[in-house]
Amino acid sequence: MESKRESILKQKEEAELKVQQYQHRIQLLENRKKHLEKKADKQRTHHLCNMGGAIQSISKEADSLTRVEFYSLMEQVFALPVVQELVTQAMQRHEAGGDD
Numbered sequence: 001m002e003s004k005r006e007s008i009l010k011q012k013e014e015a016e017l018k019v020q021q022y023q024h025r026i027q028l029l030e031n032r033k034k035h036l037e038k039k040a041d042k043q044r045t046h047h048l049c050n051m052g053g054a055i056q057s058i059s060k061e062a063d064s065l066t067r068v069e070f071y072s073l074m075e076q077v078f079a080l081p082v083v084q085e086l087v088t089q090a091m092q093r094h095e096a097g098g099d100d
Contacts, residue, residue: 056063
């Protein structure tokens with residue numbers, strides 16, 4: 001009887017250890033997910049800053065516009081058929097492994 005009790009206690013300890021191991025693994029995976037999300041956010045911010053800097057260097061006048069004025073201007077510019085065609089061509093080159 002005592003042997004059976006010891007066996008059950010041992011199984012319980014092993015099960016508790018596995019639970020702790022799985023909880024630790026879950027925590028590691030959650031930490032990794034947060035790290036990757038933070039990294040993606042930083043990369044997106046860096047990309048947006050580069051794009052904004054490019055626009056600013058090309059058109060110094062756009063720097064004096066308010067956010068609303070700038071967005072309105074960009075909507076008008078990107079609605080132009082010639083600009084849409086240029087964007088399409090740039091995307092095709094990008095997908096083909098062309099220019100950055």
